[in-house]
Amino acid sequence: MKRFGGIFGGKAGSSSASRSLTALDEPAALQEAMAAASHIMNDEVERAETELAKGTSPFHKLGRATTVFLRATLGFEKEIMEQASARLAEAEDSASEHQRRAIRDPSTAHQSAIYPTGAEYALCHAESQLMSAVVAVLNESLTESLRGFYNLRKAFATLNEISEAEKRYLQAQGKSYASSVASAAPSTGSRTPAVGSGVLTPDGSGNDEFDDDEDDFVDAQEDAAFESKTATGYQGNLESSDFEKLKLDDARNGGSVPTSTRSSISTPSETAANDADRIDFRTITSDPIDLFIHSGTALCFGLLQLMLSMVPPSFSRLLSILSFRGDREAGLRMLWSASKFKHDINGAMAGLITLGFHNGAIAFCDILDKSSLPEARLKSLLSEMRQLYPKSKLWLLEEARMLTADRELESAVQKLEQGPPSPLKQVEALALFERSLNYMYLHRYEDCAEGFIECVGKNNWSHGLYYYISGACYVELYRIHKASDPAKAEEYAIKADKYLHEVPLHTGKKRFMARQLPFDIFVNRKIAKWDHRAKALDCSFVDAVGVSPVAEMIYFWSGFRRMNDDQLRYALERLAWSEDPKLSSRWEQESVDERAIHTLLKGTCLRFLGQTREAKAMLADGVLAYDAARIKACDHADNWPQPVAHYEIAVCLWQEAGGQGGDKSVLVKCSDELAKVEHWEAFELDARVGMKVATARLTLKKCGVGAP
Template sequence: MNEHPSAELLLSATRGFDYLFCNDLDGAQKHFAGKDDPFHLLGQGVCAFMEAALGMESELLVEATRCLTLSEAGARRQQKAPKSRVNQRFPPGLEWEILNADAVVLLGLTSALSESYMGYLQCMYSLNSAHSKFTKLYKTVFPNGLDSYKTPAATPAPSRKPSVPSLRSVSTATTTTYTEVTETAVYTTPTKSFFARWTSSAATSTVSFQNPDEPMPPDGPVEEFIIAGTAFGFGLFNLVFSLLPKRVQSVVGFLGFKHDRKLALQALAVSATKNDVHSVFAGLVLMTYHGVVLLMSGYQADEQHILKQYRAIVDNIEARYPEGALWILNRAKILRMSHDAEGAIHVLRDGLRPDRKYTFAQADTLLVFELAWTLLGQRRYHEAAEMFIKITEINSWSHATYYFLAAGCYVSLGDTTRAQELLDAIPDLIDKRKINGKDLPTEVLIKKKLEFYKEKQKRRGGKEKEYAQAIKISIAEELAIFWNTHARIERRLALAHIREWSALSPPISTPPSSSTHSLPVPTPTTPSFPWSPRTPKGLSGFSRPGTPKDTHFAHSTSNIPLNGSVLGNPNNLPDLDTPDELALRSLLLGIAHRTAGDFDASRHFLKEACALNSSIAVSTWIGGVAMFELAVLELKVVEAKEREAAAVGSVGGLSGGGGLGAGLHDAVKRLTEWDRALKSAAKKLDAALALAPNSVDLSSRLDSRVSMLRDEIELKREKLGI
């Protein structure tokens, strides 16, 4: 059998990507620079794009655009060139169509990174073009759908919004990394898929291109490229558009963009099983998606399945590129999402060790970023502050945000002097970072918070230039709400937070006691306070022998207003003297109590935060987030009951009596509880969006979280059959 005419160039370009995935960016760039064909030019463009995207290095966008434009033009010329027929599954020249579409997509994303109005328009134009290209490719490469292809992890289908039946493995007992999907192909044509609106204009044949008299050759590198590339592009479009905020979806829907998230994940999973370059990028997209769902949705209908899929993808790629920073990052994320934060910290520190053979600074930024948030979640504030500052040394994106987070860490440590130094630097950092005269969304919020605490310091009678003294709830912990940091911390850390926030004046309202999830009485380890705040049952103290110093009650007595004149509070105001701060405390207490397992107290504080929403002046985002957290709580309560019932059943077996009738009664009761909780959660999500219009800070982030949780609710209904 003759070798495919494009195979040599493709294999050479693949070796360049091998360097890139092993962190050897210099090696990759040198390899790609050795040839000027479209494959190698695309590689050069990808290197520049990844540097620009991961490191937010805008000066690299010009080089990325140059290389990608040349690659796109070269692939277009190859498409038009005459081609000889070879013994293969696909029509000749299809690889150039995929390469061209890849370049168009990356050109669009590069335009978007400029964060300019014209850049966004160019991005939409490019995506529109690539969208129709991948429609045509999908129909050609997968005329009978994707169901005969392998996907990662031998478990049921990806746990996302269903649009096709679940994928099932050949045997439920299999333990292999990849499983063959044997279900009947539902998508014989993609007329009901993501690209349905374009099928009339994408005139392609769905018949096989293989002569039935010729033997089917094994897939070579070009065939792998075609299959993996088509599945990747198709899946990427589906997934990206499904994750856009609803308000944006309504706009792009006008252009014909639809989405089918489950089909997207299936396509990406098919791509991820191959050995082509696209398979690595498909794996990266899937890792990112699974990580986002685990972190941000608040509740997962099948968390263990997501983790299993996530691990299988990471295992597969990490086995090929063990030193790659992006796979190390996702290994750490899996550990953190599995409640092993210390294991995640170990993996991240090992991935950042100074004796590594190759380093990729932009990818290292992601490791440091993840490490900083993980340390913050562990209440290791000094280490977290150091990592947030370190990010500014290797990354140019929003130094103001990282300084703000580091300042919050020092507030938690009681070092208001160091916190003030960092806060004082923020205004200049924001001015330097302005893009087209606009601040980033996080920086808009930060500027409001700085003015808020300056005004508070004036009310307290202190020096305005020392307004860090007025911050009583760490601004780092406040921003951590947007990253959902407190949802997966250990119970002991949630208790430490509860003690700290409950100790602030004025006293908290007394939440109801939970008979099922009440907290045990910890051992007191904190100083006495000049007031006697009411604390929830069982929160009078806390300790854990051998815990790092930072993980205990982090506020030192220097930041507790024992004497108003000492910390610039001669007017002797309470720690929290505005509805904004009281609502923030209630929101944080609601989240922390839920993490600690006290659902009644959690509901009490989250409702309290919602009730204060109309009185909030600056932090108008709190009401919508609190309502979202109430929706999560509805689901967590029933989930906990179900878990407890399962534990009791596994211990007692069938010896408890009751027979079939009792079992049926329990099943009906369970379905009724879930139906009520799912309906209640859905209503609360509607209310959350109503409380978060575009004028509210970071409302698009809440919009995306609502979308993810709605998908989980629908999946749970499907699993329960209700």
Template sequence: MSYSPHSAAIQLASASRGFDHLFANEISSAKKVFNSESDPFHLVGAGCLSFLEASLGLEASKMTEATRLLALAEAGSRNALKAAAKSKTKASAAFPPGLEYEIANADTVVLLGITHALSESYMGYLQCIYAMNSAHGKFSKLYKTVFPNGLDSHTTSPPLTPFSWTPSVTPSPADSPAVTPKTSSSNLSLEPPVSSAISKKSARPPAKQSSSSFFGLASRWTSGTSTSASSSTSFLSPPTPTSISSMTEAGNSEEIQNLKNLIIAGTAFGFGLFNLVFSLLPKRVQSVAGLFGFAHSRRLALQALAVSAGYAAEGEVHGVFAGLVLMTYHGAVLLVSGYQADEARIIREYESVVSGIEARYPKGALWILNRAKILRMTYDPEGAIRVLKAGLEETKEDAANEHGEGFKQADTLLVFELAWIYLSQRQYAESAEAFIKLTELNSWSHGTYYFIAAGCHISLALSDGVSHEEKEKYLDKAQELLDAIPNLLDKRKVGGKDLPTEVLIKKKLAFYKEKQKLQGGDERNFARCIRISPAEELGIFWNNHNRISPSNAEVHIREWSALQPPVGIDSPYMSRPITTSSTSPDLDTPDELALRLLLLGIAHRSIGCVGLRIKDSLPPTEPASSSSSYVETPDSAPESIVDSPSLPLPSSEDINQYTGNASACLRASRELLSAAHALQPSIKVSTWIGGLAMFELAVLDLKEVEVEEKEEKAKGDSVPSELSVDLKKRWQTALKSARAKLDVAMALAPNSVDLSSRLDSRVAMLRDEIGMKAEIIDVTL
């Protein structure tokens, strides 16, 4: 077949319509568009849709289909690229012919690699590296061609500052790792994406647009200053043309511009995603990746994704996906890193990304999900619940109105998020119902869902004020769910191997049975020996207790500390167990004692840091029902945040109560976490506790000094942008201490420890935040 830029542009416009349907949850329409043609763009669309279904649902059958379709797309794009290479016709003097097909080919290679990594197993990670090995050369070549002078040459913003959204000054390609090609002396002339529609022959139906461009507020991302949404100095704005007249193009100029947008945004997206994936792999896997000559720069990855996301306002597919990746990354950092060097900045960036895509695709489940996550991260769980429930209700209405097949896997994520928020709110009945609902929506680990749901029923049984009849009912239901788990776990999962979570669950079931047997009880009723909910235990891995309300943390503390034997560490919220001569200990193994200490340490830290929420948390955009709220909005906040209601907070009396006990809670937290770590040599089953306890101590080191910094700024003892000499020294000490604790945590979490790869990723994120804070305050570690 011969290469024609005009034909390629027509194919691209048609496939882009399919992606518009995909992003709007109209899966049937998307599939119809992607299946209508067999060119590389439509093949990539079909493969990408299947990949999203597989990755979001973690379903083995979907992953197999995604692999098949992506392989077809890879072969199709490779053949189209070969045909283009033989042609003398090219879209632009700036790019060689067929470069758009090389982008499509690289897309498929990366997606195939990520599919392997979804298992969260080290073998899956290694398969990911092997698959991506072929992408290494592709991205190096693409980057050299499209960005010969580096990414900074494609922004018109001022130089990045330590407070910019990518920490400190972004390294130039010449200084970045091996995966980053060196700059060349050539100059690339680029036009910004055109805002007008393309020719009627290839025009896409307009998605619902807002009056402002997608990243209209993104100018704050770089300078931290308030500017107009249409400012030409936005970091995420596409590059300003430097020598457009030097370009000679074949075919319709608007069609060619779309191809060029694809090339620029696609290269930036692929390069950014490639670097980001490697930066998030466990360190042990990264060391293996080094054998292939790989290295990574997370800063450069985030900058590249931001450049790509600048094209999302024009509906460029890679730009939208770049926005989704940025959302996912921001959400992950806020959820599991434990500490953020500049939380307010991250939330502003997250808010900007979500608002832009949400405006274009208001019914898309992925954007609804991230809106809810922002609310949850800004301490408005009730607002998050409202958003999620409204989104799920809208999905039902669309199905009833014959909109066709919805995006079931994305809708499933709404239920998943809702289940965890219910759990954090101690709404155990609702949480259990949501986790069981997940078994009807996807084929991922039903055993995990049952385990958590059983834990919710145990929590209900252990709650105060429950009658004997209700307690028995909850325990019977918990036992029923626990009994069903072994058969569910026997169903092989991704790659024919047990998921890491399922490995942990098998060990816990055996542990409970042994405990019940040693206590002389009926092994068939082992749920009755459980004193700490399995749901709360698994919640540790999702960091589900970090952003709970102080009142919920207090209830947790009183319940866990009421168990025998006494904790032996005092705090304002500890209960004293009721003892009698015949009382047998509720917790009689080092595993249980260490687990209680770990949970208590996290809950105490949550209360101790409650003061941080008063002046530094940013408000959500969802209307708040609380009348007693106060947030001091930074001058640099985007309009959507400035104009939004204040963040709901506990009443002033409650805030004063918890703030007054903050120091005591932080002290207790350190003692409790240290005690949990000290029990590590005695732990038989839950060998992950020691490493996580040390990780949480590292977070505590940072949180304690953060409290001091907020207090100093509140008193006005220093210039707002500067720290006192003493506080700077405290930060330096804390940063070094936290980094050392992370080394200990990793030493306690070898491959044999349950969910060690998850801890590895959390450690990597926290290390980045430590490094960023050191740069912000200008200290050497």
């Protein structure tokens, strides 16, 4: 059974084909590998692969692994993920072998005034572990996912040592600096340190089911494993042999037995906490290996903190096993710091992650403080990246997302159509997906449907989603033409029926953390609901569809926020179809859950049109006035409108208060509404709303308003 090793846990001899680097070799090998890897960020993956294949150093192997990792995370294709896992395992083993050699004989390795001997290889190993963890969590097996989270913990332990060494050096030089991972001090009364504290190594006592002395994780019955009672944190040894217990500082200390790595970091002030972003490390050192270590550590820490801060609450119990919690602000500071190194792969990746997070998540949240979306800085970063990597459509994609955030949807579509196709099919698929979403927000339903059908042939990410949105668009087209052109309407009805009934054939197979994907559950229930209604009402399937399913999709993808006023008013016109007796004959008999959906979507449109008082009253009277049990009693009930309505009312209150610095009493009411969502039982697609709720909660805390 393959060993699930730690920092020094690579298999002996696994990289025997690669010649060990000397201290003189390292800078040239690093420079060559970094130059080759930078082609990845220009969509020139084949060129990067060819150039990286010329070398066998850990830097080259990490670069080759990164090329496949990028493909895997962009396309979610099973075969590519398997290739990425194999490449990453090879990179881990090579880094481990070189680090062991550096610690045994420091004279053979790069000598840094800042970092412990072998830190550059420890970083390569940690980066490989981090990417391996992401691939493992994307895998459909719970066992693989647990391996992934365990890998994250061990990568954190390595990165913490590197970061602490850097902090000690800067403090000795009189620099005011605080590692962003030290943004929260550990609890002295707890045996299990928390993510974000910079203290992620065990205290060395006890054993549990995650003890690394075991050969490997074994495949258990996954549902039972997920539901079983687990320890609150890892309390055993990470490494199995005395040699493997060596820490990065041991080379300096003559190989002495390490003491506990539990840190005594104190919580830094807000000024100190921002130093990681403010300090330009190039003024500290010009050593290329030191700069690689610094930018790589900032990238990895930043990404880890950001990832963990975005984990849905439903996985909090699993993360508590490994004492994980993220720190969004700390993660972003580290990513901004790493993005200063734009010419290398670490800086470019940090820039892409920073832009993607702001443009793809934060930009479409509703309750934000003034510093959450630094538009000028983001636009400057994007401009620099486009100049450095002009061939990549990844940067065009980010520019298009910025345009949608400014409610310039037509310009965003035009931007995505610019230039030749990317040689990376995964990037082309992303651009097509984004363009198709924008067609949906523009109410260009036929373009949207055709775009998503084309997506089916581009990747394997979520064919169920593609067919569902396509079918929903044809439902809308059927309704538009039903009265004016019955023949054309019938053509659309046939397509709607075809594509919506295609959905169940492409859902339920993929798993995340051994569980069915939330969206799959949602759409399968919707289609079952409409089939049931068609039979009960003795009507066609398309006539049994309830309130505009395309408007629902627009809501869950934050599309109303991207519409201008004319597009919002047209959205209200489309929603009015359901309650128009000339067009829809059964509104008076419509179920209460459908009525709640209808009112919620109308209220949201009104809010974006600036009519917050009307929206708030509509939500209170037309959604929250229903008894929750009555909604649950509906056939194949939609259980999400009521908790989401509380969120929408919270946004209305935030706007009525005047936002940041506004009326404190109204902000308290806003907080109360958020608490109702936070304490609501699980509901469909709650993770999509949960991100907005979590961001809102952070914002209110900055305003001095806490959770009730």
